[in-house]
Each structure stands twice: as C-alpha cells, then as structure tokens.
Amino acid sequence: MIVNFWVTLGIKMALVLGVMLVGALVSIFGELKISAHMQSRIGPYFAGGRWGWAQPLADGLKFIQKEEIIPDTVDVRVFKLAPYVVLMGTMAIYVVIPFGPDMVAGNLDLGVFYVLAISSISTVGVLMAGWSSGNKYSLMGGLRAAAQLIAYELPLVLAVVGVVILAGTLSLNGIVEAQAQWQWFGVTPEWLNVIPPYLILQAVGFAIFLTASLAELSRTPFDMPIAESELVMGYLTEYSGLRFTMFFLGEYAGMVALAAIASTLFLGGYWLPFVSDDLLNFIGPVVLITKIALLVFLFIWMRWTFPRLREDQLQQLAWRILIPVALANIVVTAVLKVVF
C-alpha cells in the first residue's frame, strides 16, 4: 500500500512536471506568435524549421549558457533564494488541479482555499527579489508588486466564494461534479450543462476572477511592477542567466495554473455529458487543456488591447470597484441560494 503510494506519487510528479513545462513553453510560444500577429509581424520564424516552434526551447538553452552576474550590492543569500520561493509556490498550485475524476495529484478537501493560500507564497518571493537586489528600480518594483498582489488577492478570493456557495464544497473535484449535476429549476437535462452553469450564474464572479488573475500575474494592463519604460524590469532588473529564466518560467507556469483554476471553477473543468467516469479520465485532460488554452489566449489578447494603468488607478480599481462588487456578488448569490 505504502510502496504503491510512493510509486503513484512519482508518476504524478512526472506527469504534472511535464504538463507544467510543456504548458509554460507553449504559452511562451503562443505569446510570441500571437503578439506578433496582433502587431502585423510574423514573429519567430527560423528556430525548429516550421513556424519557429522551437523558439522557447532555443531561448532556454541559450539562457543556460549565459553568465550569471550577481552585483556587489545584493544581499546574496536572499537574492539566490527568491526564484526558489516563486517556483515552489507555483508548482504547489498544480497539486489540486483535476484533469479528470481520478486524474488529480491530491484531491484536498480544502481545494480552492489551498490554491488561494499557496499562490500568495510567490508574493514573498517577489518581495525578496525586489528587496535583496540593492537596486532602486528593483526596490520600487518589488514594493509595487507586493502592493498590487495583496490588493488583487482580495477580489480573487471573494470572487471564488460565490462558486463555493453554489457548489457547497471546497474540493475542486467536488466543484466540477456540482457543475455537472446542476439543475435549472430541478428539471434540466444533463447535456445542457455543457454550457457551464456557473459561467451564467457567476458571470460577475468570473469577470472579477479574470481581472484579478491578470493583476496577480502582473500582466498588462496591470504590469506596473515591471513597467519597462520607467522601472527597466522592476524586481527582475538585477537577475540574469538561469535565475531570470526561472522567474520567467514561473510567470508562464502561473498563467497556466490560474487559467486551469478558472476553467475548473467557472467553466466546468474536465466534464463532458454522456461520458462515463472511466472515459473521462482519458478525455477530461483534453477538455480541460482546451479551456486552459482559450483562457491563456484571452490573457494574451488583453495584453495587446488595454493600456497600462497608473499605480493609483490600479489600487482604486481594486478597492473601490472590484472588492465592493465582489461582496455584492456574494450577498446576491447567498440570498438566491437560501431563498430558492
């Protein structure tokens, strides 16, 4: 039994590591290509022969060979530790993402809550990076990042509460099953739930969740922490070589992870109608990955659609609009749940 557990754990770790790395590389490639086409460029073209598909790999290989410059002024220990903390937080999110009824590394009872808690660990890593660099840009960037991440953590958490109220469970598998079994006024046929019920009932929550995840990922329009035109690269300014790559990888792995959480919570996750649980273990990952790809495309699209927000506008958006709206969403959902 115990031996069995360790073997399964090894397989799970290998699979999830593969999903994470491939997901991150594909998102990086998607970012390069989609950005290029949205700006009437061609983008990467040569690496790998066709469409330049090997560009992210080539970048990675090149980064490995690059000298790592650690300036004299940095606090070396903290500086070196920061990427570990960031990637540890991102990796730990993947534990609870359900790819199928049994295709989940660990179906924690605390599911959603665990995701929200563990994803804030990366904030500590970012603040460590900004502070330890001994550079003015890094310090400003690190502080901005910390302020932004905590401000948008709240709408993110509060937007999820609506889903938890409807599903009545915190486990991510439980939430997917609740969406599969959702009944409109008690009579809905199963196939209708292909249109995700929570996308309609929690449309406000979904919008808030997406906005807040963009901010949590520090992507444009919320990329004040690494605003190139004023802070060079923010908290990443002094990083070079492979440590920089690790931050970069963590960012895209985080994007895939948050997209997966959003698809699970609001878009029905791995579920398809008329498919037995056994078959869902094979088809589920494909369904989920399609949804993730859609959301990642949306994230990239938004980058080329919205201009960057100023720092105080950014805080105003979180505290004045998103948090009150999220609270209102909770109240309305709770009232409807109790009344009906």
Added chain:
Amino acid sequence: MFEQYVQDYTTVAAFAFLGLFLVGAGVGLSKVVRPHNPTPTKNSPYECGVDPVGTGWSQTHIRYYIFALLFLIFDVEAVFIFPWAVQLETIGMFALVEMLIFIMILIAGLVYAIRKGVLKWE
C-alpha cells in the same frame, strides 16, 4: 481517513520540493556550462549605464503600508467567509442574516477608509 490526510499533504510537500528541485537542477546545470568572469564594472548595480548614485536601499515612501493594513482585515474576513459558504445550505436563513451583518460592518469600514482619503494620492 487520517492516512488519506497524511498522503494528501505528503503530495503537497513533494510538489513544493519538486519546485525547489527544478530551480536547483537548472541552476546546477547552468553552473557547469556558463562562463564565470566577474569584473568590478560588471558587478556594479544597474542604473541605466551611469555610475550608481547612493545605495540601492534608498529612502522610499511606502505609501502601500495602509493597503497592507486594509488587506489584513479583509483577508481575515475571507477566512471566515469560506466555512460559512460551504455550510450555508444546511444552516440556511440564520447564517445568511448573520453574514449580511458581518459584511455590512466590513463595507462600513471600507467606506470609512475611502472617505478618509487613504486611496487618494496627492
């Protein structure tokens, strides 16, 4: 039950370790391949190519500390809201009214903070 609990959190620990290992392996591999050739100029902190002025830990106005305080209040609230959200269906009306009062108090706090002007930057 307890065994399941231990297994779940062993998985979590294993994945966190996998994250650490990934960075460690990458950095270790790169250490073998990459050149290492520091010079004093190369090792000076980056300030757009000019010699750095003062130290990197310059005095900064941390306007954000007030957000940290607000965050603390709301984050604790979120911790209370989750168990309530799970149990709402079983407890029903009583829980609903209770939580409405709780949220009202918090909104009053947020409105007070906004009216006090903590979000305004001059």
